[in-house]
Amino acid sequence: MNAYSKNKVLLSAENIHLQYGEKKILRDINFSIKDIHREGLQQGQVVALIGRSGIGKTQLFKTLSGLVKPTEGVVKIDEDQHEVKAGQVGIVPQNYILFNHRTIFQNLKIGLDNGETKLTEEEKKRIIDDYAITFDLTDHLKKYPAQLSGGQRQRVSIIQQVLTGNKFILLDEPFSGLDILMVDRVIKLLLKVSTLNEQNTLIIVSHDIENATAVSDTVWVLGNEEGKPGATIKKEYDLCEMGLAWRPEIRTDRKFVELIDEIKKQL
Ligand SMILES: Nc1ncnc2c1ncn2[C@@H]1O[C@H](COP(=O)(O)OP(=O)(O)OP(=O)(O)O)[C@@H](O)[C@H]1O
Numbered sequence: 001m002n003a004y005s006k007n008k009v010l011l012s013a014e015n016i017h018l019q020y021g022e023k024k025i026l027r028d029i030n031f032s033i034k035d036i037h038r039e040g041l042q043q044g045q046v047v048a049l050i051g052r053s054g055i056g057k058t059q060l061f062k063t064l065s066g067l068v069k070p071t072e073g074v075v076k077i078d079e080d081q082h083e084v085k086a087g088q089v090g091i092v093p094q095n096y097i098l099f100n101h102r103t104i105f106q107n108l109k110i111g112l113d114n115g116e117t118k119l120t121e122e123e124k125k126r127i128i129d130d131y132a133i134t135f136d137l138t139d140h141l142k143k144y145p146a147q148l149s150g151g152q153r154q155r156v157s158i159i160q161q162v163l164t165g166n167k168f169i170l171l172d173e174p175f176s177g178l179d180i181l182m183v184d185r186v187i188k189l190l191l192k193v194s195t196l197n198e199q200n201t202l203i204i205v206s207h208d209i210e211n212a213t214a215v216s217d218t219v220w221v222l223g224n225e226e227g228k229p230g231a232t233i234k235k236e237y238d239l240c241e242m243g244l245a246w247r248p249e250i251r252t253d254r255k256f257v258e259l260i261d262e263i264k265k266q267l
């Protein structure tokens with residue numbers, strides 16, 4: 001069995017409510033993501049936020065990234081738990097669009113240009129070349145986004161966010177519109193990113209239950225409760241505790257199949 005422990009809080013949401021006029025979108029959302037330690041391993045955190053279409057996932061995504069200010073409540077990040085501001089977490093939005101008039105190399109460089117550390121052009125090139133080797137994009141660096149497949153573009157936009165140096169990366173529907181092979185490659189990429197740094201924390205917002213659950217250590221189900229307006233986190237599943245985390249081959253495991261069935265019933 002994997003020995004692990006959960007330690008200090010990296011990101012927390014406290015009493016989040018979001019309302020547009022009379023319309024309540026999110027209600028009383030509370031959670032925290034803790035730093036996971038695994039013996040002898042560099043292990044980041046991967047959390048899936050699952051809910052049916054239109055329930056409020058993108059709105060919660062925007063709230064967590066500081067792009068939308070909640071009507072009530074606060075999202076806090078980092079060891080000092082300061083209130084999140086736009087730009088402090090990396091985002092890969094739903095239907096992400098790269099800069100079409102720039103090459104893949106230049107698109108990746110945007111990540112580094114926006115990062116905190118000052119690097120020379122030569123250093124940037126070396127870093128991008130290294131990442132391209134690791135993530136199998138070397139042949140594409142000179143191409144333009146239109147010359148790549150949707151899955152390849154998706155991977156570029158994820159790596160672009162990794163290059164900004166943000167430890168928190170929020171992804172809105174990272175599997176949508178991809179075929180099974182590309183989904184597998186995106187999953188491998190996400191798992192790799194999650195082990196690049198202890199503190200790397202991915203939050204995957206998705207209605208794709210199987211794929212989002214397969215890569216995650218924690219799953220939250222966003223849904224409605226009877227008689228109450230607005231979506232809230234109805235259920236949290238700790239996959240570490242269930243022995244289902246960090247196992248990419250998990251899909252055929254009976255416990256995993258049962259968990260997916262249970263999550264589906266909550267939606
Ligand atoms: N600016 C706004 N004003 C009022 N209502 C809004 C606004 N933005 C979104 N909504 C509403 O919030 C609800 C949640 O939308 P959201 O985009 O978060 O859904 P979602 O779960 O991401 O759906 P999908 O899976 O289709 O992406 C919807 O009913 C939508 O109409």
Ligand SMILES: [Mg+2]
Binds near residue numbers: 057058094172
């Ligand atoms: Mg959405």
